[in-house]
Structure formats: C-alpha cells, structure tokens
Amino acid sequence: MSMRRIYVVLALSFAILCCNAQKRQLQGMADDNHVTDLTLDSLDKVRQSRVSPGSSRKGNHPVLFLVGNSTMRNGTRGDGRNGQWGWGYYAEDYFNTDSITVENQALGGTSSRTFYNNLWPDIRQALRPGDWVIISIGHNDNGPFDKGRARASINGIGNDTLHVNVQEIHGKDTTYRAETVYTYGGYLRKYIHETRAAGAHPILMSLTPRNAWENGHVVRKIHSQWCQQVAAQEDVPYIDLNELSARKLEAFGAEKMKWYFHGDLIHTSKWGAELNARSAAEGLVACPHPALNTLKGWMRNTELPIVNVKREDGKPVVFLTGDSTVKNEDKKSDGMWGWGAVADDIFDTSKITIANCAKAGRSCRTFLNEKRWEQVYNSIRPGDYVLIQFGHNDIGAIDKKPERAAIAGTADTCHVYKMQSNGHYELVYSFGWYLRRFIEDVREKGGIPILVSLTPRNEWKNGHIERRNDTYGKWYHEVVEQTGVAYVDLHNIAADHYDRLGQQAVAPYYCHDHTHSSQKGARAIAQSIAKGLRDIHSPLSAYLR
Secondary structure (H helix, E strand, C coil): CCHHHHHHHHHHHHHHHHHHHHHHHCCCECCCCCCCCCHHHHHHHHHHCCCCCCCCCCCCCCEEEEEECCCCCCCCCCCCCCCCECHHHHHHHHECCCCCEEEECCCCCCCHHHHHHHCHHHHHHHCCCCCEEEEECCCCCECCCCCCCCCCCECCCCCCEEEEEEEEEECCEEEEEEEEEEEHHHHHHHHHHHHHHCCCEEEEECCCCCCCEECCEECCCCHHHHHHHHHHHHCCCEECHHHHHHHHHHHHCHHHHHHHECCCCCCECHHHHHHHHHHHHHHHHHCCCHHHHHHHCCECCCCCCCCCCCCCCCCCEEEEECCCCCCCCCCCCCCCECHHHHHHHCECCCCCEEEECCCCCCCHHHHHHCCHHHHHHHHCCCCCEEEECCCCCCCCCCCCCCCCCCECCCCCCEEEEECCCCCCEEEEEEHHHHHHHHHHHHHHCCCEEEEECCCCCCCEECCEECCCCCCHHHHHHHHHHHHCCEEECHHHHHHHHHHHHCHHHHHHHECCCCCCECHHHHHHHHHHHHHHHHHCCCHHHHHEC
C-alpha cells in the first residue's frame, strides 16, 4: 500500500472516529413516550387529508397556524376515530373565526426537526404579514440521529450541529441522505426567524403534559425550560402549556387524570384535548407580552362557563341535574312539569338556594358533552349539594339519533362510535362511568353528591307500576357500592307510593305520556325526594321544610 493510500485510510478512519465521538457527545433524548406513531410515514396521504396551508384564509384576514405533533393533531385526519384527540381540534373554539381562521397543521410522529424538513416549507410559503404561528413541538425529539425514525434533535438550545448520513430503507434498497441536525433550540429559532421574515408573529408554547408522575407531581419535560429560554432570547411570547395543564391534572389526582388520556400515557382523550386547548387559550390571555394584544382582541370563550345562580352568605346551593323529569316546560297548569320546578315545596329557600340545571331530553352522556356539567362543576363550592338523576334517556342506539345513549352497565369501559348524523367520532363510556365521573367531580370541588334514581313510568302490570330494578336499579346500586355515594332510591320510593294509591288515582300524576309528570305528579315526586333524604339521614334533609 502506498503512503498516499495509507494517509487517506487514516484520514477517513479519523473522520469516522470524530463523527462517532461527536454523536456520542451530542446525544438525542431517549424515547420516554414508548409509542410508535406512523403518521409521518404517509406524507402523501397526510397532504390529501388536510387543508393546504393558508387555504382557510377569509379575504385578507390573518390565519393562526398550529405547528406541533400528535398531541396537537392526532391521526392523519385528526378526527378522533381512534379515541385520541389533539388539542388543536378545539383551538378555534377560543377565536372569532370571522376575524382570524385557525389551521391545525400539526402532524403525529413529527419532531421539531422532521416537521421543519417535511411540513414547514409549505406553511412558510403560505405565511402572510399579520399571520400568527403557534409552535408547540418536542415530544418526538428523541431516538437516533441517522436511522430508524431519524427524528432526534440535539439536546439543548446551543448552536451545535451534527452532519449525518440518514439511512433510508426502500424495500430491499438502502440509500443515504446527507443532513445537518441542529439543537432543539436551533430548530425553534429557525421557525421564529422565518415566521418573522414573512411578516408574521411567532408564539412558543411548551409541550402538553404526559400521564407520568414522580414524587406526587406530573413530570415536566426539560423542553419547557429550553422553550422558555429561546423565547426570552428572541423576545417571543411564551406560554407554558405544560405547567398550566399539569397543575390542573395534579389537582385532579392520578386516578381522575386517566380520563384525560386514552390508549397510552401521552395521547389525550377528548377531555384531555379540551383541557389543553383551554389551557392554551388561558395562557395567551394571561401572557403580558405586548405582541399578543391584537390576537387577544380576537379571542372568545376564555372565561369558565358557570351556572347563573345568586349566592347569599351562609346559604349553600343545591344543584339539580337530570332530564325532563327534573326540568320540563314548567309553565302551564295542564302542561308537563319536572319536580325541580316545585323543589321549593320541599326545600326551605331561606336556608338553601336551588339551582335547577336539568334539561329535557338529556342523558348523562349528552349532559356532559354539551358542557352543561362543566357549568355545574365550575360553580360548585365547598358545602354545596349536587343531586344527580339520569336514566330515562340513557338507553337506545348509541350512534343513531338522538345519539345520547351510554354503554349499558357500570364497567370501566369505552368504545369509539361513528355518529350517523354527522360522521363524527365519539368515545362513549358506560352509564356507570358517567355517574362516577359526576360523583368524583363534585367531591373534588368539596361538594356533596347525592345519586337519585329515575322516576317510574306510568306502566302497570298486575296492579303494580313498572320497576327497572334489573337494569338501572342494579346499576345505581353498583355505583353506590363503588363510590360510597349517598343514594336516594326515588324510583322505588315513588313506585311504592303509587302502588298504594292504585293505577286510577295515579293517572293524573302524568301528562301526555307515560313518562312526564303533570304539576301534581311533580309535587308527588318532590315529596318522595324529601322522604328519601330523610330516610338516609342526609345532611341535606336539614334544609327541608
């Protein structure tokens, strides 16, 4: 071998050693999510399944672009068909879309590096002066630099770079592609600089929290610190989404926190996605950076929805939740009435305030989905009472109109259904799951939950009014055993009373059908509620007349 060839071999060997040493020194982060998201591997499908960047623009109005991963947009279509939702789906709920449109351009499986290389160029091309870009990405900045998913960025926010040959396997063929890898902070700066170059406004947000606990606290990833440091260096508004949502989840506790994730410890259910979207909106409103003033003017719905109830010192509130048997038309003497409309027959309103939050036609599922429960939850104060009464509308087809039934039973189960009316997907839970959620929510706020069984229907057999103790009665008792909640068995208390009166005497207690009460029937049901509270020695009985 000639000396020249020896020098070449030595030089190459030295270069390889230096490259390997550099890779060892500039580490990618370990994958702590343990989830394989293949969304990025189908870029052509992705581009066909979403709006092209900027296409939502209305006239000359600005667009708010969302840059992130599966915690912002889950799945190729992002429609929850796998029971997982990204918070970007709900982001537009907090903006006046007549003034600014929101485009969720996030994609599962992407890191700050792979999003920048594959999806950012189209967004950058679509940016116009006055647009906004929220950048919340980093969950996938892990693993190897040059093979496999090849999505890792270099840890930190420095100016380090690493030149790699990325291995790409196409069937039996293997090719290599040269690429320069930057730090996590380096990629964030690229997004910031290129957004500003287009006359648009960048916003940095930290990651969403995972369902990971350490010493009684939700784990905060170090990316939040890096993101905050880059924001300070570049004078960019920074929202610590991780901290805002983690504090809420910590207040819920580890058991309730499970409701906010689905399938694994990083991807959120609808509830988790909505929580993160609200945290993001609240963070924008609270951020003092003056660059956000214009954007804040286009925001809406950032105040927590509450029940409009007049509070008086020393008087607790009793919240009534349920369906038309609790709140109906409640107007005409010959019309349909819910017992909540005559609740002042049994409650001493000089000592306690009644808030009838029930709604006709609602099941426990729709009461939650329509955010009626959220209003009650946000309004509960320590010492308040919440009566929870559902059942009449919780049976039937789950995915066909009126799309309100729960899964029968009380198991801790759920399933994704596609709704016939609009093609939307929903993660539906069991009847018992919804009741347990309501009960635990009330307790979390320091309130006192009371489970109330459904009213009997005016259907008779062999001289006795109907009983549903083999279905709903059984499920109520199971929830009581599972939670230890106070329980008023209204169904059987009222049925016993009606059996004693007889079918003919009870007929005037119903109006128009076998379910809905007349005013007289509503008063009879209210008296059965009072009897039930006294029978179980509920503290609420102290407020009865």
